[in-house]
Amino acid sequence: MKIRPYGDTLNDGATQVSFTLPIELSAKAIQAAKELAKKMGLINPSVVHSEKIGKNFSFFIIYGALNANVDIDKIKVTEIKKTSKSQKEIEEMIKTNFERELIFVGASTGTDAHTVGIDAIMNMKGFDGHYGLERYQGIKAYNLGSQVNNEDFIKIARDKKADVLLVSQTVTQKDVHLKNLVELVELLESENLRDKVILIAGGARINHELAKELGYDAGFGPGNYAEDVALFAIEELIKRKEG
Amino acid sequence: MNKLNLDNKLITSCRKYAKSIAKDVQDYINKHSTVSVERTVLRLLGIEGVDKFDVPLVNRLVDDVKENGDLSLGVSIYIASALKANNKNLTEYLDYYLSNNVSLTDNKLVNKNEVDKILRLYYKKSLTKIKKNRDLRTKLINKYGERKTELYVIVATGNIDEDVLQAQEAARAGADIVAVIRSTGQSLLDYVPYGKTTEGFGGTYATQENFKIMRLALDEVGNELNRYIKLVNYASGLCMPEIAAMGALERLDVLLNDSMYGIIFRDINMKRTFIDQYFSRMLNAYSGIIINTGEDNYLTTSDAVLEAHTVTASQFINEGFALEAKLKPELMGLGHAFEINPNIENSFLLEIAQAQLSRELFPKAPLKYMPPTKHINGNIFRAYQQNAMFNIVTNLTEQKIHLLGMMTEAIHTPFISDRYLAIKNAEMIQKSMKSLTDEITYKKDGFIQKRANEVLENAHMLLKQIDKDGMFKTLANGVFAETKRAEDAGKGLDGVFKKSNDYINVVSDRLEAYFNEN
Numbered sequence A: 001m002k003i004r005p006y007g008d009t010l011n012d013g014a015t016q017v018s019f020t021l022p023i024e025l026s027a028k029a030i031q032a033a034k035e036l037a038k039k040m041g042l043i044n045p046s047v048v049h050s051e052k053i054g055k056n057f058s059f060f061i062i063y064g065a066l067n068a069n070v071d072i073d074k075i076k077v078t079e080i081k082k083t084s085k086s087q088k089e090i091e092e093m094i095k096t097n098f099e100r101e102l103i104f105v106g107a108s109t110g111t112d113a114h115t116v117g118i119d120a121i122m123n124m125k126g127f128d129g130h131y132g133l134e135r136y137q138g139i140k141a142y143n144l145g146s147q148v149n150n151e152d153f154i155k156i157a158r159d160k161k162a163d164v165l166l167v168s169q170t171v172t173q174k175d176v177h178l179k180n181l182v183e184l185v186e187l188l189e190s191e192n193l194r195d196k197v198i199l200i201a202g203g204a205r206i207n208h209e210l211a212k213e214l215g216y217d218a219g220f221g222p223g224n225y226a227e228d229v230a231l232f233a234i235e236e237l238i239k240r241k242e243g
Numbered sequence B: 001m002n003k004l005n006l007d008n009k010l011i012t013s014c015r016k017y018a019k020s021i022a023k024d025v026q027d028y029i030n031k032h033s034t035v036s037v038e039r040t041v042l043r044l045l046g047i048e049g050v051d052k053f054d055v056p057l058v059n060r061l062v063d064d065v066k067e068n069g070d071l072s073l074g075v076s077i078y079i080a081s082a083l084k085a086n087n088k089n090l091t092e093y094l095d096y097y098l099s100n101n102v103s104l105t106d107n108k109l110v111n112k113n114e115v116d117k118i119l120r121l122y123y124k125k126s127l128t129k130i131k132k133n134r135d136l137r138t139k140l141i142n143k144y145g146e147r148k149t150e151l152y153v154i155v156a157t158g159n160i161d162e163d164v165l166q167a168q169e170a171a172r173a174g175a176d177i178v179a180v181i182r183s184t185g186q187s188l189l190d191y192v193p194y195g196k197t198t199e200g201f202g203g204t205y206a207t208q209e210n211f212k213i214m215r216l217a218l219d220e221v222g223n224e225l226n227r228y229i230k231l232v233n234y235a236s237g238l239c240m241p242e243i244a245a246m247g248a249l250e251r252l253d254v255l256l257n258d259s260m261y262g263i264i265f266r267d268i269n270m271k272r273t274f275i276d277q278y279f280s281r282m283l284n285a286y287s288g289i290i291i292n293t294g295e296d297n298y299l300t301t302s303d304a305v306l307e308a309h310t311v312t313a314s315q316f317i318n319e320g321f322a323l324e325a326k327l328k329p330e331l332m333g334l335g336h337a338f339e340i341n342p343n344i345e346n347s348f349l350l351e352i353a354q355a356q357l358s359r360e361l362f363p364k365a366p367l368k369y370m371p372p373t374k375h376i377n378g379n380i381f382r383a384y385q386q387n388a389m390f391n392i393v394t395n396l397t398e399q400k401i402h403l404l405g406m407m408t409e410a411i412h413t414p415f416i417s418d419r420y421l422a423i424k425n426a427e428m429i430q431k432s433m434k435s436l437t438d439e440i441t442y443k444k445d446g447f448i449q450k451r452a453n454e455v456l457e458n459a460h461m462l463l464k465q466i467d468k469d470g471m472f473k474t475l476a477n478g479v480f481a482e483t484k485r486a487e488d489a490g491k492g493l494d495g496v497f498k499k500s501n502d503y504i505n506v507v508s509d510r511l512e513a514y515f516n517e518n
């Protein structure tokens, strides 16, 4: 099925965009904004609002109809199904499949000082009414906090004999998170540890697709909780044990 | 201003506890110094620049004494001795120091009472410059006037040239205060980077040159607009007093200078932070720089309703520490925030109670009120509404420093249009609701009064407990922001040392004398 954005009629393509141009507001600037909208594929774009927002800057809000469409049946995404399993069920899974505690080591790494995300997944208290991994029977969770550099992270992971590594990244400006995430993979590989752990990344701008691309086993963005991460890791560990 | 019907006895008692808490830590502070305090002394003697390996000279000199001498005497005596023994002035000595393989500790130490005489000429120059900056600021503010509630925005491009452009446009759009956010990770550097910088992450490096560049740009645009545009940066971190000194020299107007932020949010050792914040705040007091404290941040890691009293308690403690450093209430920009989950019923009323409480507890303080951040998500339209609600509370409760919320808070550091739209949002509310607060009283024993009194009572209980436990144990227990920090853990402890009985710090001696006279 081919689809377009919906305003008030099926396939009308109604779309809104807003942006700033680095020039003074003028008739020419408005026309420039309109031309840009056309190049984006908007038919009959209308500049519904324009405003001078600085000596050399102007701001535009534009509505138009999008010409393009997509075939929704042809779209493929790799996503991790949100789990319907409860903490209890996951704990049961661990009990039936493993004779020992599974070790999770997590941190907000590099120069990143944001801990709320990794805490949401790991700490007892959890997030939004979902308890964190520390509360799971059969899981030993070590949350190393923030600003943990990759070398230290690996060292501790090795000391603790981690089964699963959880990495949180929040600051994404200038792609610092990508550099840092890739560096961790490289370090793990050089220490022959990469295959021995389940490596999972998370954060506001992280998704599964991106994480896979960077060499991680999975990636989790907003809206995911401890049970989602735990289930993925445990299914993966079972697969590896059997495989 | 008394809309909440607060119990004055309780407030007095809170202050008493806070004073005792701060005093207890101050006794520890007075016996210690840190490498950054010593580097600050050198900076105020006029030493700047880096060696050929890009190591700041002040770091080299202090590390030299640490390795080869006895830093517990303070760096002052070593510099004074070097100047005397070599019969050189400071510039000559530094040239000689850099081009020869010598140590600052090579020289026979001068008599203790000679130190000040030898160094006076150098630090006086800096202190005079700072005094001039202070006078100029006062003059310009008197000339142009100041808004009752000042609009504060941030720039954070990572590139100081781009920051300048954005800061000037923000001022033209109506901003009164511009903060340059620091690059991720700078607070953990045990040195201040040198020179102009054009690459940073999530912010721009705080360097003296960058301060200078931005000051010039804001003066320029202020002149164009007939307004004084205030400049803000961040001191918290391993170089707190150094940044305070640089800020004083370059006429910054506001500095984030919390007594605990570095401990809680950057895992900097608590002893290091307490000692550093003291000297840093003394410099702020001398230079007339408003400090901003970071209580607002607590509510990003803990619940804004349940833990509201930790903000209030911390404000009292920050006030206690500030008084120890001789800061006047007019310079205490205590922090708080609009961080309650907006989906909670009557959250708006809870916010009013909290904001009005801060206002009434600290009537003279230029309070810093932070916008919603934690409960902002990628829905920018929702965020714009949340920010409007926040702006209303700001005006109703007469806050002074109004940090504007960005509709893209959950996405990126502000785009130029985000900032512009935020300023217009705030201005519309400021104008349309100008006298609303004069018309409003809160119902006796109503929801708002009750809530404010409840928070105050809880803060009072907490302060009592902290006074009993002491600050170190309190931080170890994770009372603030639910973040636990151990007394001897965290970064920077190796830079803390006990002062010998013969310790000299010519700058703090001079400042103390100044505070006693004034």
Ligand code: B12
Binding pocket: A106, A111, A112, A113, A114, A115, A116, A117, A118, A120, A121, A127, A165, A166, A167, A168, A169, A170, A171, A172, A173, A200, A201, A202, A203, A204, A205, A219, A220, A221, A222, A223, A224, A225, A229, B181, B182, B183, B184, B185, B201, B202, B203, B265, B297, B300, B301, B373, B374, B375, B376, B377, B408, B409, B410, B411, B412, B413, B414
């Ligand atoms: C709280 C906060 C802070 C607090 C952090 C306190 C703390 N101890 O964590 C403080 C005030 C200290 C702070 C500081 C800074 N911050 Co901040 N901060 C935020 C804020 C408001 C909320 C982030 C948050 O806690 N979200 C809630 C959590 C639960 O969400 P989450 O992290 O996405 O986590 C969920 C999922 O992503 C996932 N998840 C997360 N991690 C992991 C890991 C694994 C393994 C898994 C499986 C899942 C997972 O699970 C969680 C639950 O669903 C955001 C703005 C916003 N509204 O998003 C800015 C924001 C993230 N901060 C930002 C910046 C720039 C900074 C600073 C760098 C500013 C500066 N220059 O000083 C500093 C950090 C310095 C440093 N060294 O990192 C920017 C980042 C911009 C960008 N895209 O790069 C933001 C977006 C604000 C902005 N618009 O400028 N910040």
